[in-house]
Amino acid sequence: MTERELLVRIAEEDDDALEQLYRAYYPRLARFLLRLNLSREEAEEVINDIFLVVWQKSGAFRGDSTPSTWIMGIAHNKALKCLKRHKFVEPLGGIADPSTVVPDPTLDIFTAVRRLPAKHRAVVVLTFEFGYSYREIAEILGCPENTVKTRMFNARKSLKAMLET
Amino acid sequence: MKGHDAFTALIPWYVNGTLDERDMAQLADHLASCHACAREVEATLADARAWHGRPHLEHEATLQGRDANFARLVRRLSPSQHHKHKVRWAAARPRNLAAVLVITLTVGSVWVWRASAPVDTPFEAMTAAPTPVRGTVMQVIFQPTTTEREVRELLLDAGGELVGSPSPSGVYRIALDDVSDPSAYAARLQRHPAVRWAEVERR
Numbered sequence A: 001m002t003e004r005e006l007l008v009r010i011a012e013e014d015d016d017a018l019e020q021l022y023r024a025y026y027p028r029l030a031r032f033l034l035r036l037n038l039s040r041e042e043a044e045e046v047i048n049d050i051f052l053v054v055w056q057k058s059g060a061f062r063g064d065s066t067p068s069t070w071i072m073g074i075a076h077n078k079a080l081k082c083l084k085r086h087k088f089v090e091p092l093g094g095i096a097d098p099s100t101v102v103p104d105p106t107l108d109i110f111t112a113v114r115r116l117p118a119k120h121r122a123v124v125v126l127t128f129e130f131g132y133s134y135r136e137i138a139e140i141l142g143c144p145e146n147t148v149k150t151r152m153f154n155a156r157k158s159l160k161a162m163l164e165t
Numbered sequence B: 001m002k003g004h005d006a007f008t009a010l011i012p013w014y015v016n017g018t019l020d021e022r023d024m025a026q027l028a029d030h031l032a033s034c035h036a037c038a039r040e041v042e043a044t045l046a047d048a049r050a051w052h053g054r055p056h057l058e059h060e061a062t063l064q065g066r067d068a069n070f071a072r073l074v075r076r077l078s079p080s081q082h083h084k085h086k087v088r089w090a091a092a093r094p095r096n097l098a099a100v101l102v103i104t105l106t107v108g109s110v111w112v113w114r115a116s117a118p119v120d121t122p123f124e125a126m127t128a129a130p131t132p133v134r135g136t137v138m139q140v141i142f143q144p145t146t147t148e149r150e151v152r153e154l155l156l157d158a159g160g161e162l163v164g165s166p167s168p169s170g171v172y173r174i175a176l177d178d179v180s181d182p183s184a185y186a187a188r189l190q191r192h193p194a195v196r197w198a199e200v201e202r203r
């Protein structure tokens, strides 16, 4: 059964379809949320928040996006909401100014990405961890393609500044 | 962004192999004459490889919580649904933990391999020793034209996960949860357009 067919069945309150989609997406969502800096406990809770939306809104899924970008879009929204609770330690938006970054040669790419603003981090993770195109990422984030490119461009600059040896 | 910067901005998706033909052609033209962008391709490829060198430390632990977490979700569904689920879950069979623990990162490493060949490219074999798994394992050879994305869709469709890396001869191992009739499953896989050959692994 395809993901689209599963969504149709979920809209008809088919719990087996829900379980099948849940099991299929669980590893991917866990990776996404952990990479976005959520803790394991937060990730588990947010995955269920995501599937509660899938359960309630699958009837509204119209297929102008793919199931994958639709679900990852819900995940991104829920993750940002969760990260807002970290607000004292977590820069959420804005442009990370590469000129203010202190280079640290002991950093690896993962730690460096964790230090990016969440919106930049999401673009990097969706590209490098999941292999989405910039169009798909624009669908997931619900923003123009150029915004995706700009966030990535700035993220790469900040990463270079951080990882500079 | 215009000119050089607009091309630099495309490089991450050149490296992950998702640019469309038009972007690809324009970037290829630019790369032929821009050393800075050519260096950026190298740097981005190196980062992409480093990225796939290490799974997230918490990932496996989180995967182990999948069934318990689904049970928690079920409790949050509406009361009428709740009843239906409760009955079903009371009868739930013990799950095969080994299959739950299967590492999904292989798809990621396939992606890195694909990254070095930006045009939509057929699968090729990577080298690795087989990973021992309990439960049902299917051995699958994909059609040479199959892309990483098609494999992802197929795994989702089949409800399975890749185990380890493919053998040098291109045999992939797919671990499955709760398969009552493995041979019928293999026959179903065999009919999939992306699959050249599929068989239940003998133990």
Ligand SMILES: [Zn+2]
Pocket (backbone or CB within 6 Å): B004, B005, B007, B008, B030, B034, B035, B036, B037
């Ligand atoms: Zn250039």
